[in-house]
Structure formats: structure tokens, C-alpha cells
Amino acid sequence: MNDAALPGISVITLGVADVERSERFYMDGFGLRHARPPKGIVYFKLAGTQLALFPRDDLARYAGVEPVAPGGFTGTTLSCNVASRSAVDALTARAETAGAVVVRAPETVSWGGYCAWIADPDGHLWEIVWNPKWDG
Amino acid sequence: MNDAALPGISVITLGVADVERSERFYMDGFGLRHARPPKGIVYFKLAGTQLALFPRDDLARYAGVEPVAPGGFTGTTLSCNVASRSAVDALTARAETAGAVVVRAPETVSWGGYCAWIADPDGHLWEIVWNPKWDG
Numbered sequence: 001m002n003d004a005a006l007p008g009i010s011v012i013t014l015g016v017a018d019v020e021r022s023e024r025f026y027m028d029g030f031g032l033r034h035a036r037p038p039k040g041i042v043y044f045k046l047a048g049t050q051l052a053l054f055p056r057d058d059l060a061r062y063a064g065v066e067p068v069a070p071g072g073f074t075g076t077t078l079s080c081n082v083a084s085r086s087a088v089d090a091l092t093a094r095a096e097t098a099g100a101v102v103v104r105a106p107e108t109v110s111w112g113g114y115c116a117w118i119a120d121p122d123g124h125l126w127e128i129v130w131n132p133k134w135d136g
Numbered sequence: 137m138n139d140a141a142l143p144g145i146s147v148i149t150l151g152v153a154d155v156e157r158s159e160r161f162y163m164d165g166f167g168l169r170h171a172r173p174p175k176g177i178v179y180f181k182l183a184g185t186q187l188a189l190f191p192r193d194d195l196a197r198y199a200g201v202e203p204v205a206p207g208g209f210t211g212t213t214l215s216c217n218v219a220s221r222s223a224v225d226a227l228t229a230r231a232e233t234a235g236a237v238v239v240r241a242p243e244t245v246s247w248g249g250y251c252a253w254i255a256d257p258d259g260h261l262w263e264i265v266w267n268p269k270w271d272g
Contacts, residue, residue, distance in 0.1 A: 004226040005167030008183035010217040012148060031141030047144035048184015060209045063253045063261050064240030072204035073196045076212040079147040090140040104200030117199045125199050
């Protein structure tokens with residue numbers, strides 16, 4: 001049943017209000033680089049996947065659903081494991097400088113890791129985390 | 137500035153109403169297998185990343201935001217590139233049998249690919265797509 005099993009996630013697409021604003025945010029705040037020349041949709045190359053920015057209403061229509069207005073918690077989060085506590089601090093600070101809202105400042109959490117949560121300009125949530133036991 | 141660039145996306149987490157229901161959906165519908173024994177949170181291993189299922193309200197609280205009730209379009213979509221049109225049909229059919237809502241049936245789209253859109257039990261959207269020019 002190879003044809004009917006999910007081989008992986010090729011692209012994670014974020015619906016955004018202003019593609020150019022978000023493009024700048026992800027380049028300045030996270031150091032991302034284009035996977036290909038942007039033409040209305042922006043694709044960033046990451047290890048194992050791509051991150052895309054797509055006008056939010058167009059993304060809803062392309063998916064075949066109603067483009068309901070943003071309403072707080074999206075129900076989806078993206079986590080980025082980094083190599084140290086200081087890397088959590090550094091990436092969080094860089095993202096904040098680029099316009100992220102730090103919704104949870106870097107701190108040691110109950111399970112033993114150290115993490116921060118930030119929101120991008122459209123409220124998409126990222127966990128920046130150091131996990132001493134991470135097995136990736 | 138290695139410490140302040142995003143190295144990749146380690147985990148994509150979906151907030152769900154019923155972790156066991158979603159666990160069955162992703163195992164039956166997409167053929168996913170656990171990355172580690174589930175303990176309240178489920179982690180599936182995928183190429184280059186992991187997909188996690190987390191109780192929706194707990195995920196919001198962990199992220200430091202209000203757990204607003206689900207409200208239609210989430211603003212985030214996940215795409216899975218497969219190797220052929222028939223693979224799009226097969227994976228879509230398998231997911232539907234497992235409880236997905238097919239929001240856009242498989243069809244040839246304007247840019248030359250062939251794709252379907254499905255919603256998981258919580259409305260998280262997946263594009264199942266064959267792209268003749270995909271460069272991954």
C-alpha cells in the first residue's frame with residue numbers, strides 16, 4: 001500500500017494577510033532564504049520540508065473552504081529544536097526584533113527543557129525549544 | 137549568527153479535541169507510525185520532521201495563548217507531494233475511509249498538477265498533490 005501512505009510533509013503553508021511583510025519577517029527574524037524566486041507565493045527551503053507564505057483568503061479558496069477571519073488560536077503550532085539554551089534566547093531575540101510577539105518568554109519548563117513561544121505577524125505560533133533529550 | 141537562524145521545523149503540532157480519535161485517523165488514514173510510545177501526546181515520525189497530536193486547549197495554554205474555540209479555516213495547511221495521480225487518488229480514498237472530509241476532490245489544477253484537499257477530524261487541512269515539476 002505504498003501509494004496510500006503519507007510519505008512526508010513537503011510543505012507547511014501559512015496563510016498570511018501580507019505576503020511581503022511576512023517574507024521580511026521570516027528572512028530577518030529567522031534567517032530563512034528562498035527555495036525559488038517568489039511569485040505571489042513565497043517558499044523557504046528548510047531541512048526536509050519547505051515553509052510557504054500564501055495570501056490567507058486565497059489559501060482558503062484554493063483548499064476549498066471558507067476564508068473565515070482570523071480568530072485567535074489557530075490550533076497548529078510549529079516547533080524548532082535548537083542546540084542550547086543560549087540558542088533559544090538568541091533566536092527569540094532576533095525574531096522579536098523582526099516583529100514577533102513573544103507570547104511566552106524563554107524559561108525552563110516542567111519537563112526539563114527550555115523554551116519560548118513567539119507569534120509571527122499573523123499570529124502563527126512557533127515554539128523555540130532546547131530539549132536535552134531530543135532524539136529528532 | 138548560527139545561534140539565531142532557524143535550523144528547521146522539528147515538529148508540527150496539531151491541536152485536537154480527542155487525541156485517540158486523531159491517532160486512529162492518522163494511523164488508519166495515512167499509515168503513520170509512532171515515533172515513541174504515546175503518553176498523552178502522540179508523535180508520529182516522518183521524513184525530516186515529526187507530526188504531533190496534542191489536546192487543543194492544553195496546546196494553547198502551553199503556548200501561552202487563549203484556547204479560543206475552533207472557528208473554521210485555521211490559516212495553516214500541510215502539503216504532501218506524492219509520486220503520481222493514482223497516488224493522490226489512493227491516499228485521498230484511504231483518508232476518507234478513515235474519516236477525513238474531502239473538501240476538494242482530486243482534480244487537475246490550473247498550474248498543471250493534480251491535487252485533493254482533505255480535512256482531518258478537527259478540520260486541519262491537508263493537500264495531497266502530484267506536481268510534475270516538484271523539486272522537493
